[in-house]
Amino acid sequence: MNDVKFSIEGSSVSVSKGTSLSQIVPDVKNGTRPVFARVDGAIVDLDWTVEDDARVDWIYPDSQEALDILRHSTAHLLAQAVLDLFPGTQTGVGPAVENGFYYDFLKDTPFTPDDLGLIEKRMRELAEEDFQINKETLDKDAALRMFREMNHDLKEELVQEKGGDKVSCYRQGNFIDFCRGPHVPSTGLIRHFKIVSVSGAYWKGEEKGKQLQRIYGTVFFSREDLDHHLELIEEAKRRDHRKLGTELDLFSFHEDLGAGLILWHPKGGAVRRVIEDFWRDEHFKAGYDLLFSPHIAKLDVWKRSGHTEFYDAMYPTLESDEVEYELKPMNCPFHIMVYNSRQRSYRDLPLRWAELGTVYRHERSGVLHGLMRVRGFTQDDAHIFCRPDQLEKEIQGAVRLALSMLKTFGFSEFDVYLSTRPEKYVGNPEDWVTATKALEDALRSVGLEFREDIGEGVFYGPKIDIKIRDALQRSWQCTTVQLDFNLAERFNIHYVGEDGGNHRPFMIHRALLGSLERFFGVLIEHYNGNFPLWLAPVQIVILPIADRHNDYADRLNARFIERGLRSQVDRKREKIGYKIRHAEMQKIPLILIVGDKEVQDETVSPRIHTIGDKGQMPVKEFLEKVDNLVENKSLVLDL
């Protein structure tokens, strides 16, 4: 009997041995047909032939798995094109990544932007030739010999490192690559792709290793998906906080000032003030007290904290009166010093101390990026000192506070991570267990789903990280809640327990928004510069139609400002259309047009940013509605 039993998508079928999946693939369903299959868990392409009983599930092109395979195959196509055009180039690795794929190359001279165009063109030609992509299983020795003969040292190295005595390779036309697969059956299936960029990359990610050239590209099954992806990139460019920051006059950088140092302009400052006020209010309500600490401290402080030892982003020391000082890269030691300024009783705990502390780190020049990665930034920091029995509740409190604040800013999707003890760590293992459990229990009781990053904790304690998803589904690290066994030990903090003896408190280190600067950057991009009313740097602009309406406009303006609203009058001698255009481009939420009618009736005619004219309404009614929106921190703007 040559038949084997097959379970396809749960129902059983029997086919004869040697049948390929392409012979039994179902017809078009919902406009698509399977492109790959999973056989007993392993992904195979449709050329795979049936030899044994197995369970088969089809993989459709709208799945992430299918996309990853396509991307991987496109990376091969890229390599084929590059080797075609630039003989002597060596290939490194070429995987699928989040939004596409890349391939690393070792080449004497770097690729130029022009080269990328040529490469993409060659890829299209190769795709059109529709080469079969075939798997070949070689003895390891044979593969090593082959790559050596081709002078592909990097591949040889990769094969060498692989265990076992067989290696799989994929061949398409004159191109062969060491690869575990799977791949699309032929290059003709690769159609909707684009080469995106070229950059440097280290061989095996080692900074001291060879410098390779990495070419990035992206590919999709359909033209629409590709276009959609490219449109998303365009949208991200339009929303770029660096661009909007300049256009809306929020902040700037200055070459003479230094890299990664921010100048907050009045309008950026206005938003920051609102964020900070909100932040402080929420912290007071949550039982925090506020601390302030200096920007520099004697080097000894940082030696004791271990920062000089473990932290390589410190600025060089400053010397004054023959004593060395250091700009603070973190606030923690100061808070601990406050803790140690007197004896603490178990009754004093928990202590929750918050500070908007500006820290300075000499981040490497290549990593700086707008407001997102800078050298001087303000952590919305706090340290909680508590007893073991208070730990879980304190963690819960911190997580709840974080979520409620982030939700107020309009973020509703979170990715939560729990990082546990790494190989190298300080503190005693029991405390790690207690603390990790407390973090986990806290997350569960708050009802948050989380992913456990085993062994990914920092050396001084386990932690929870919360990332937010913005309007473009990009994720940003904000909240972190970390236990710190290192500083607790180094600064020898303790409290007097009920038993009269000394005990070490748990020290929780947490930031909710992360850094005010970065959070501001994220907000700008999330809102596309259209801040909700409560945050908008300018909430109202009053536009008099003619000069004779200026007095009325000024009176309104004074009234609004007195009420705590951020309002302006545009007294420019321009037509109303011009002033409206200006206000719209500044993304000011409420535009009030005042002319003869409004002066006479004591009304305003609001025009809402991006929505339009709302008609006339009494000033009183307008103010009530505005107060309401601001008070509720409404994310939606309409009157």
Place this chain on the structure above:
RNA sequence: GCCAGCGUAGCUCAGUCGGUAGAGCAACUGAUUCGUAAUCAGUAGGUCGGAGGUUCGACUCCUCUCGCUGGCUCCA
């Protein structure tokens, strides 16, 4: 820090072969007093990121340096 690209007016950009710099918008001044996304005219604005070099002459070529961008690495 590494690889690559870039740096001209506040912003966006042009500037040929090396011959000493231009536009639009913004700003300012004047006229216009106007009802929901650009009124007209005029004026001013530049050490061409900085330093050095080559050259009779450098925005242009070379070196160094500062800054920015995309990645890599980093972010205890």
